[in-house]
Structure formats: C-alpha cells, structure tokens
Amino acid sequence: MSNHSSSLEVETSSPHWFEHVVLSREINAALVEPGDLTVRGGALFLKTLSGLQPVDVLVSRVEPDALDPLEFPGADAAAGVPGLLDAARHARLTVVNAPGAALTESPGFMAFTPALCRYLLGEEPLLEELPTRCMPAGSGPPEGPGPWLLRPAMDGVAGGVLRSRADWQPLSEQAGGWAVTDWQEPSAAPCFSGKGLSPMPIALRLFALHFEGGWYAMPGGMARVLEPGAQYAGRLSDGGWSKDVWVLAEDEAPILGPGPQSLPALPIRRNAGALPSRVADNLFWLGRYVERLDRSSRLVRATLSRLRRGRPMPRETAELNALARCLLEAGLIEAEAMPSGAATTTLSASIGRAARPDGAVGQLQARIASMTGLVRDRLTGDMHATFTQSLRAARAAAETTGPGLEDLSRAMVANLRFASAVAGVASENMVRGGAWLFLELGRRLERAQAVLAEIGLVLDVPPARVEASLRLILELCDSVITYRSRYLSVLQPAPVLDLVLADPSNPRGLAFQLAAMQSALAEVAGVPADTLADEAASLRQGAEALIHGVLAARDQSMAATALPSRLSAMADALGALSDAISRRYFALLPAQRVLTLDSEEAAEVTRV
Numbered sequence: 001m002s003n004h005s006s007s008l009e010v011e012t013s014s015p016h017w018f019e020h021v022v023l024s025r026e027i028n029a030a031l032v033e034p035g036d037l038t039v040r041g042g043a044l045f046l047k048t049l050s051g052l053q054p055v056d057v058l059v060s061r062v063e064p065d066a067l068d069p070l071e072f073p074g075a076d077a078a079a080g081v082p083g084l085l086d087a088a089r090h091a092r093l094t095v096v097n098a099p100g101a102a103l104t105e106s107p108g109f110m111a112f113t114p115a116l117c118r119y120l121l122g123e124e125p126l127l128e129e130l131p132t133r134c135m136p137a138g139s140g141p142p143e144g145p146g147p148w149l150l151r152p153a154m155d156g157v158a159g160g161v162l163r164s165r166a167d168w169q170p171l172s173e174q175a176g177g178w179a180v181t182d183w184q185e186p187s188a189a190p191c192f193s194g195k196g197l198s199p200m201p202i203a204l205r206l207f208a209l210h211f212e213g214g215w216y217a218m219p220g221g222m223a224r225v226l227e228p229g230a231q232y233a234g235r236l237s238d239g240g241w242s243k244d245v246w247v248l249a250e251d252e253a254p255i256l257g258p259g260p261q262s263l264p265a266l267p268i269r270r271n272a273g274a275l276p277s278r279v280a281d282n283l284f285w286l287g288r289y290v291e292r293l294d295r296s297s298r299l300v301r302a303t304l305s306r307l308r309r310g311r312p313m314p315r316e317t318a319e320l321n322a323l324a325r326c327l328l329e330a331g332l333i334e335a336e337a338m339p340s341g342a343a344t345t346t347l348s349a350s351i352g353r354a355a356r357p358d359g360a361v362g363q364l365q366a367r368i369a370s371m372t373g374l375v376r377d378r379l380t381g382d383m384h385a386t387f388t389q390s391l392r393a394a395r396a397a398a399e400t401t402g403p404g405l406e407d408l409s410r411a412m413v414a415n416l417r418f419a420s421a422v423a424g425v426a427s428e429n430m431v432r433g434g435a436w437l438f439l440e441l442g443r444r445l446e447r448a449q450a451v452l453a454e455i456g457l458v459l460d461v462p463p464a465r466v467e468a469s470l471r472l473i474l475e476l477c478d479s480v481i482t483y484r485s486r487y488l489s490v491l492q493p494a495p496v497l498d499l500v501l502a503d504p505s506n507p508r509g510l511a512f513q514l515a516a517m518q519s520a521l522a523e524v525a526g527v528p529a530d531t532l533a534d535e536a537a538s539l540r541q542g543a544e545a546l547i548h549g550v551l552a553a554r555d556q557s558m559a560a561t562a563l564p565s566r567l568s569a570m571a572d573a574l575g576a577l578s579d580a581i582s583r584r585y586f587a588l589l590p591a592q593r594v595l596t597l598d599s600e601e602a603a604e605v606t607r608v
Contacts, residue, residue, distance in 0.1 A: 016224070016242055017373070017376065018242050018376075019222050019224075019242050020061060021376065021377040022222070023207070023222075024377075026207075026218060027059070027209065029057075029059060030046060030276065031377055032046060032276060032278070033278055034062070034066070034067075034079060034080050034081050035278050036276045036277065036278045037055065037058075037081045037084070038052070038081065038588075039081060039082060039083035039084060039086070039087055040052065042083070042086065042087055042090060042092055043087055043092045043093070044058065044081070044084060044087050044092070044093045046276060047276065047277040047278070047588050048274055048275060048276055048277060049274070049275050049277060049280055049434055049524055049585050050274065050526075051588070052588065055093065056093065056094065057093075057094045057096065058084075058093060058094070058095050058096065059096045059097060060095055060096065060097040060098070061097070062080075064098075064099035064100070064102070066079045066080050067080050067081070067084055067085060067095075067099065068080045068081060068082060068083065068084045068085040068086075069082055070082050070083060070085075070086070071085045071086075085099070106153065106154050106179075107132070107151040107152070107153055107154075107179035107181070108132075108134045108153030108154060108177060108179045110129060110130070110132040110179065110181065111132045111133050111134045111179065113125070113129060114129065130181050130182055130184060131181065131182050132179055132180065132181040132182075133179075133180055134153055134177055134178070134179055134180075135177065135178045135179075135180055136177050136178075142180045144182070147183040148180045148181060148182060148183050149180070149181040149182070149183045149184075150178055150179075150180055151178070151179050151181075152177070152178065152179070153177035153178060153179045154177075185201075186201035186202065186203065186226065187201070187202055187203075187204070188200060188201055188202065189202045189223070189225070189243060191225055191241070191243075200225050200226070201225070201226045202223045202224065202225050202226060202243065203223065203224050203226055204221050204222075204223050204245065205221050205222045205223070205224065206218070206221045207221065207222075219247055220245045220246070220247045221245050222242060222245060223242070223243040223244070223245050224241065224242055224243070225241040225242075225243060274434065275433070275434030275435060275438070277585060277586050277587075277588060278586075279375060279378060279434075279435065280434060280435075280438040280585055280586065281438075281582070281585075281586040282371055282374045282375050283375055283378070283435055283438040283439045283442065284438045284439070284441055284442040284581070284586075285371055285442060286368065286371040286372065286375060286439060286442065287438070287439040287440065287441065287442025287443035287444075287446065288442040288443070288445065288446040289364055289367045289368045289371060290368060290418075290419055290422050290442075290443060291419070291442070291443045291446035291447050291450070292330075292364055292446060292450075293361070293364045293365065293368065293415050293418070293419060294415070294416060294419035295330065295446075295447070295450045296330055296332055296354075296360065296361055296364060296415075297361070297412040297413075297415035297416050297419075298412075298416070298476065298478075299323060299326050299327055299330060299332065299454075299476070300327070300332065300351055300354070300355065300361070300408070300409075300412050301409055301412040301413070301416075302323055302472075302475060302476065303320065303323045303324070303327065303347070303351060304351065304405050304408055304409045304412070305409070306319060306320055306323070307320075307344055307347070307348055307351075307405055308405045308406065308409075312344065315468050317339070317341070318461070318465060318468050319468060319471075319472050320339050320344065320347070321338075321339060322457060322458045322460075322461070322469065322472055323472070324337070324338050324339055324347060325338075325457045325458075325460075326453070326454050326457050326458070326476075327351070327354075329453055329457060330450075330453075331360055332350075332351070332354045332360050332361070333347065333350040333351060333354060334350055336350075337349070337350030337351075348405065351408065352403060352408060355398060355401070355408050355411055355412070356398065357395065357398050357399050361398065361415070362395070362398055365391060365394060365395050365398070365415075368391060369388075369391060369395075372384070372387050372388065372391070375435075378435050380429060382425070382429065383425050383426075383429050383430070386421050386422075386425045387421075387422060387425070390417060390418040390421040390422075391418050393414055393417075393418070394411075394414040394415045394417070394418045397410065397411045397414035398411050398414075423443070426439055426440070432523075434524065437520045437523055437524050438520075438524075438585075440516060440520050441517060441520050441521070441581065444513040444514075444516045444517045444520070445513070445517060445574060445577070445578055445581075447508075447513050448510055448513035448514060448517070448574055449571055449574050449575070451477065451500065451501075451508075451509065451510045451513070452510065452567045452568075452570055452571040452574070453567075453571060454473070454476050454477075455473055455497075455500065455501070455563075455567055456563070456564040456567035456568055456571070457564070458472050458473050458476070459473075459560055459561055459563055459564050459567075460561070460564045461561060462561065463555065463557040463558045463560075463561050464557070466493060466557040466560055466561055467491055470491050470492075470493060470496045470560075471491065473496060473497075473500055474496060474499075474500070477499075477500045477506070477508045477509060478508045479499050479500055479506060479508055479509070482499060482506065483495070483496065483499055486499075492556060493550055493556040493557055493559070493560035494547060494550045494551040494556050494560075497546070497547055497550055497560060497563075498547045498551075501543045501546060501547060502543050502544045502546070502547045504540075510543050511540055511543055511544075514536050514537075514539050514540040514543070515536075515540060517533075517536040517577075518533045518536035518537050518540065519533075521533040521536060521581075524585070532577065532580055532581060532584070535573070535577050535580070536577065539570060539573055539574065539577075542570060543570070546563060546566060546567075550563070
C-alpha cells in the first residue's frame, strides 16, 4: 500500500497509541487522526503541507460512531470527518473496519464460524476454535461439567464466568440470547505492578495482510495486558497495557521468512511538504511551548537573583519593576503582585506560585509533555528519551523544590537545561525536513515575539534611566559577554539595540529569529520568493531601520525610549504572520482577501 493512497485512522488519546504507530509502519500507511482528513468534492483527502493528498483506502481504528458526525448525529460533533461515509458509499473510498464489521466480533458469531468456513470456502478451519454455542433466553443450562464463559450473544464487551449449572437459573430469564464458550484461563506474563513483578492475564493479537499471492501472516503480534474483568469479554477493552512480543527461534535453526516481493523502484523523495498538517501543527506548538518555558525560566531566574539580594537599591528597584512588567506580560504573575516601592514580598509569593507544578510554569511543562506524546511517531528513540527524561528531571525539580528563593532558582535552571537539550537534539538528530522546519518555526517565532515584548517593556522608561534598561536587555538576551567583547564597558543605545535587534549572528536576537523563519518558510514553500518568507524578510528590514534611526538621532536615549510603540507594532505583525502560517499549512484555507467597494457601491449599501 502506498503512503499517499492509504491511511490508518486512530485517536491519539487512545492508550494504545504505540500499537497504532507500529502497525502503521508495518503496513506502510500514513498514521492519521480525524483532524488530518477532509472530504472535498465527495472524495477523502489527507491535509499535508504541500496540499491535499487523495486517500483511497482507510483502515479505521476508531469506533464507528466517531467516523462521520453527519451519519451519527448523537456523536461528538467535533469528532470524525464530515462526509467520510458518503465518500465510501459512492465508491470514492474503501473503509477497512467499516461500520458493521464489529458483527464478526460478537460472541454469538463464534458458534457459526466453522460452518460458515465450510459453506463459503469449502474448507475446514485451519485453527481450532473454542467450542461455542448460542442459547436463547429461557433455555436450560449448558451441557458439560463447566465452567463456561457466558456472554450476551451480541455484546462483545460484557461477560462473566458461569462456574456450575446451578448458577444458570438466575440468568436464564434475562432478555436476549447467550453465547456459551468453554472457559479457558488466559495466558499470563510477568508485569510490573508498582511493587514488583506479578503474573497478569494477556491477550495476543495477530495480523494478516492480503497480497496478490494470497494471505501473509505478519510475524509476531501485539500483546495487551488485560485489566481485571477484561478477560471475560469477547473483544479487547479500551484499557490495559501493551507489551512487546518476541518470536524466538532455536539457536542453530534456520530462520525462514517470506521471500522478497517484486516491487517497482521507489522514486527519490526529499519533499518537506509530505508531512501531515496536524503533525506540523503539533511540532510548531511544541517548539513554541519549549521556548515559552525557556523564556519564563529566564525571567524568573533574573528576578530571583535580585530578590535574593535583600532590600533593593534604587537601580535594582527600577530593574525589578521592568522585570515584573515582563512577568505580567508572560502570564507568570498577577497584576496585584507588581512591586510597590521597595516592597517585594507579594512579588516573591506570586513567583513561588507560578513555579509550582500547578502554576504557570508547571502548566507549560504539562503542555510540552502532551505535545511530545502527540509527535512520538516522528521522534527517534534517542530523541524521545532526551525529550522525556530531561523534562521529567525539570518536573521533578519543581516538585521537590523548597520555598526558598535559591531553591526556586535551581528549579528554573532545570527548565533551561531541558530547553537546551531540545534545541541540541533537534539540531543534531532531525533531518532538515518538514518536522524540523516547523519545530524550528515555532521556536523562532516565539523567541522573536519574546524579544520584542521584553525590549519594548524594558525601554518604557524616561530617557534618563535608559542605561539600566540597556543592561537588563543584554542580560535577558544573554548577550552581555558579546557586547563587552565588542564595546568594552561603554554602554550606548545604538550598539546594544543593534546586537539584540539587527545582528543576524546573535542567536538570542531578533534578526537571527527572522532570518531563520525566512529560510524555513521558503524551504517549506519550495520557492525562495514565498509571500510568508517575504513578510519575515520585511520585518527583518524593519528592525534594521530602527537601529539606523537610533544611530542617526542626536539623542540616542530619547530615540531608544520612543521605540516601544514600534516594537509593539512589529510584535502584532509577527502574530499576523503566525495566523497566516496556520491558515496555509494547518487549516489549508485560502489566503485572506479584503474586498473593497467603490463610492457608488458604498452609497447603495448605505441606502439599503
């Protein structure tokens, strides 16, 4: 099956997401969610960065009433793909596991399987089944010594064990038929239950594929640990854990497998646009949340370093006020926590609440953990381990930190190490394709907005106090050492702002982010002159123009303190660019158009 013509539809909220990832890879199908798909013109399409890709075959791993909200009005309106079953009805789509296929999982169906095999195929079953018989309500107890697995004939979820014939009478009067199967204890495997290993029941699922040469049984399978009571069901419940299945051979025995298939040569592909839009969206926001955590931790650490010094001096009071404005803009403190004069008790308490696991910083960590799980199939084992282990260390530091300011500062360092680990593994382990491009886009856009917001807030001071603001800007942009190596101890607005706004070599500056965004957007679009890439380039030129204006001014301090409104306008333009990225690549909507009316049309509308 081709990646472009077949899809495996699942739900990422499923506890068996790992099974879906493995199965999709084995059958060479794209792993998608309902949100990845859309029906246009009566056909089903996969939304990708390069546009809509037709889907001919859909392997459904969701409940039937979650496939199409138009066909199942009682289902969640946000679930499913509107029009999907209509496309299948008109032969524009083949759905495997289509609605109604669950009939074959009904316990009562097992009683007729051997006869159906002989009648439809003219063959005897190759695998022996457990003896099952259907019994109508009101019938006598089953024959034999027992025990039996007793289930409603058409209900593959509920069931119980009938230990003796004497237990039958209370059940015999219930409405509906029964499927009675000779009871077999399920297999068991050692599982970790929190205190140690203990045997737990498991079920093994096998899979087979049909090719032109016939059916092919896939080696191995998937095992699921059954929850208490689930072993009485006719099919697997939604709960339970997944376990690896190893197929072992004797040490000296030859390993025999299927012969190689004759397949046409695959064309070489280096297209970044083959990534599903939903995956790109998740990676984009993963990058943004990682960068928000990095920014929040830097702001908190810078504030704590001043609070630990005791009663602030006048210059430190001004810096604390500027940092508090940045913390408030970032959603880390409440407006009531803004410092009043030299009183900082309320500010310290608010920062402590934000750093807790249930505070603003903890919520960012939880979102990152959730987004990492959503893109698990796009990360290698080493990458996923780096992401998760460093994040767990950061969350553990937050959970075990004490109330002291020094402890809170150490917890922020753990967050910074996590953000650095993400940046490093993305730089060294990810192919420069669609996944890396959108993770990079999210990080760069978020950092650019943070730079603009923080510089604008810190520069919102009288010109006479701009020197302290410039020092704080260099600290927040991690550019103190670079500035000193270039300009020694002389502090002037134009050189400082050039380093953090217009220098393309500074990875903590605005120009670096805009240049990276321009390159990524051009790479995704496939053409250097893309409109979104041009918008990033235009913003970069605007930043350079700001520096030229400050450098040419007679009073650089006054020119610098007049920049916040222009920086705010650039931040709004970045927000509009983010919306445009979402429209084009995630929602696949046409570009926005502004309709204008001439004077005569406007007058007619006014009269109406």
